Amino acid sequence: MLTTNTVAEDSSAYQYAIQCDRLQARTEGTPAEKTWLSLMIHAQRIAFEQLIEHCDLSGLLDEGETLEEFCAGDPGSACYLAEWQGQLVYFVQHSGHEFFFTADGQLPRLMPVSERDLDLQRQAHSNALGTLLLGANDPRRNGSDGWEKEVEPLEFGVRQFVSETQVRLLLEDDRGPVAGMVIMGSCVDQIYVHSDCRRQGLASRLLEIASAHYGDLELSQTQTADGQAWTASLGASRDHNRYPDYAP
Numbered sequence: 001m002l003t004t005n006t007v008a009e010d011s012s013a014y015q016y017a018i019q020c021d022r023l024q025a026r027t028e029g030t031p032a033e034k035t036w037l038s039l040m041i042h043a044q045r046i047a048f049e050q051l052i053e054h055c056d057l058s059g060l061l062d063e064g065e066t067l068e069e070f071c072a073g074d075p076g077s078a079c080y081l082a083e084w085q086g087q088l089v090y091f092v093q094h095s096g097h098e099f100f101f102t103a104d105g106q107l108p109r110l111m112p113v114s115e116r117d118l119d120l121q122r123q124a125h126s127n128a129l130g131t132l133l134l135g136a137n138d139p140r141r142n143g144s145d146g147w148e149k150e151v152e153p154l155e156f157g158v159r160q161f162v163s164e165t166q167v168r169l170l171l172e173d174d175r176g177p178v179a180g181m182v183i184m185g186s187c188v189d190q191i192y193v194h195s196d197c198r199r200q201g202l203a204s205r206l207l208e209i210a211s212a213h214y215g216d217l218e219l220s221q222t223q224t225a226d227g228q229a230w231t232a233s234l235g236a237s238r239d240h241n242r243y244p245d246y247a248p
Contacts, residue, residue: 014055014090014103015102015105016055016099016100017108020036038084038113039098041117043080044081044083045078046079050081051079074095077094078137078143082108089101089108091139120177121140123194123195132181132182133192149161149163154169154210167214169183169210179192183214186216187218188207188220203230
């Protein structure tokens with residue numbers, strides 16, 4: 001992790017503006033109430049050093065505290081940059097909270113949010129595994145994947161994100177993201193299908209594609225009723241297979 005706490009010294013350094021929960025409270029019921037969501041959608045993960053270079057951390061950290069100390073205890077801590085039409089918003093994510101920096105220290109402004117964005121947010125909000133439908137390094141996954149790198153798709157419509165600990169697959173069609181899967185080693189650890197796209201064979205299709213590329217895959221021991229029903233539909237037996245966290 002980072003070993004320095006150097007901040008930009010010139011007047012152009014981005015200033016600490018607000019914490020996520022206060023941003024949400026300040027914008028609730030206004031035309032800008034989706035500001036937090038819009039920042040998550042437009043964010044790209046960056047190195048800690050990049051945020052340190054461009055931001056004045058004195059408004060966030062205690063005197064003498066380093067960013068490393070501030071983020072201690074949460075291995076999923078990460079830094080991001082959201083950008084839209086010249087507006088840049090840096091933020092640190094730590095322990096489920098985001099801490100935003102803007103050019104003038106004022107509230108971040110709303111960035112565009114599409115209907116598809118809102119639909120994916122509903123999936124993520126209704127079920128934690130719904131975040132499997134999000135893109136690489138999306139901050140709404142709270143750094144749970146490590147730093148993901150998008151590599152060559154397994155086939156058309158099957159995106160592949162690789163980190164140090166896992167592979168995440170994202171199945172898309174003309175409706176957008178419809179199914180996601182996490183593979184750890186030779187085990188399917190998680191699988192999720194969009195709530196509007198179930199009973200269409202998408203989980204089975206994604207498993208078939210993954211198995212063709214990665215070989216025989218076991219299924220996670222953690223199971224739900226939906227997971228058991230899906231596994232049974234594959235003709236799998238409880239004695240020889242493990243179950244996915246979520247598989248409609």
